[in-house]
Amino acid sequence: MWFSGKRFRRTRCENIDKLLAATNVNEEIVRMLKTKAPVVCYTAIGNNSIKLDLDVDGKHTLSHVFKLGEEEEMEKKDGNKVKMTYSLEGENILKQVIKMHDGKKACFVREFMDKDVKMTVTMDGTDVSATIYYEIVQ
Template sequence: MWFSGKRFRRTRCENIDELLAATNANEHIVRMLKVKAPVVCYTAVDGDTIKLDLDIDGKKILSHIFKLGEEQEMEKKDGNKVKMTYSLEGENTLKQVIKMPDGKTAYFVREFTDNDVKMTVTMDGTDLSATIYYDVVQ
């Protein structure tokens, strides 16, 4: 994972409002996505284990360790539990599948380049997709 340890800050979004509206997303999450520019970092722990850190305004709001290819349960701040599975395709594409408590599934595809990340988000039950762009933070 050549992008291990690099930090990426969100710079812009396309169609995020439409996707969030169509999926009845939690208002706190919507507000956070619209107002704050999160910084994400994926760090290889060992061969197939990765640590995700998410910071907003310099404060760590999430740290999660996951094993590629294994479904894991994670409790959200609102108490609901989601099931997530990550997979790595090639050297630059990290895929994530999140199964929500309501039975819907969200799909995240992160494509890493030397200087940025393009993340495409789709949800069951809608034809919409959103694209979120991140740049490397030095």
């Protein structure tokens, strides 16, 4: 994974407003997606695990290690639990599927290119998708 240890910052979004409106997402998530540009870093740990680090407003806000191909349960800030599965498709596509407490799924497909990342977001219950772009900052 060439992107291991590299840091990426969101630069722009396409269709995010339509996707958020169609899915009735939590207001905190809407605010974060629209106003903050987090820096994300994925670091390979061995052959089967990846560590995610997330910085928002220059502060380290999240660090999580996950095993590829294994479903994990996580508790959100609001107390609801979600199940998440990450998978690596080839050398440059990281897929994340989140199963919400109501049974709906959200899918985040990150395609790591030479100097940037294109993330496509889809959610059950809508045919709308959004694309979020990140650029390398390190």
